[in-house]
Amino acid sequence: MIIEAIQATLSPVLTTYSRVAPQEVETPFCVHDADSVPVRTKNGIVGYVYTVRVLLVCASTADIITYTDSIKSALEAIAGTTVSNTAIEAVYFDDDNIEYNTVYGWHENNITFTIETKNR
């Protein structure tokens, strides 16, 4: 599954959670989730296109920039490989949006990727 593949890819970079982080988490960390759309041909499903969102949370702007680059590099490096039984065909960085969270006093970056896979 793509969630497992992303978890396995980003875990070595920083503390990584799927969908939700614990209440007492320390920065830096990231939370990711993914939506899929199957690619259907008349011969059946030939792959999946995932929209993957990674929410990066850091204590400083400098950390946001550093970890954003690390996350991009890690995900782009899995294109053409198989991770957690998911065959990754292509990884595209779509956009990101850096904000300061006034409630928690940390910096956030909402990073979006498109990931195409051969299987789920």
Next chain:
Amino acid sequence: MAKKERGYNIVLKLNGKFVCGTTENSFKIAGEVEEILTKEDEGDASLEVLNNNAEGSISGLMMLVESGEEETHLDIVALRAAVLAGDAIPITYGKTGEVIAGELILTDYSESTNAKDVGSISVSFRVVPGTLEINPA
């Protein structure tokens, strides 16, 4: 009771082969009609079908056959060659047991590729007049 037909059941095969990555087919039979009005008709014109012209299209993802698929699938390499050759190609169109057969000529072939998505192809064809048969033996 009438039954819905899923689009994926309606398949166009060229030379008995699927076209890799096909997501959509169209097929159209248009009668070539002439209005006849003689004095015997006393002002009420009649219509006469002179001929039937059939045409259609294939569109889908740009894909290449993988090992072992050559016998059953055509890809963009074969399509490009077929367009350039301009030869009539035997076809079947429809679902198993309810097919239209005939011969077509590929008249228009286009590819579109951007910087991110899988490429797409679009092919138009015309059926060679007089070759269409419904459920041939």
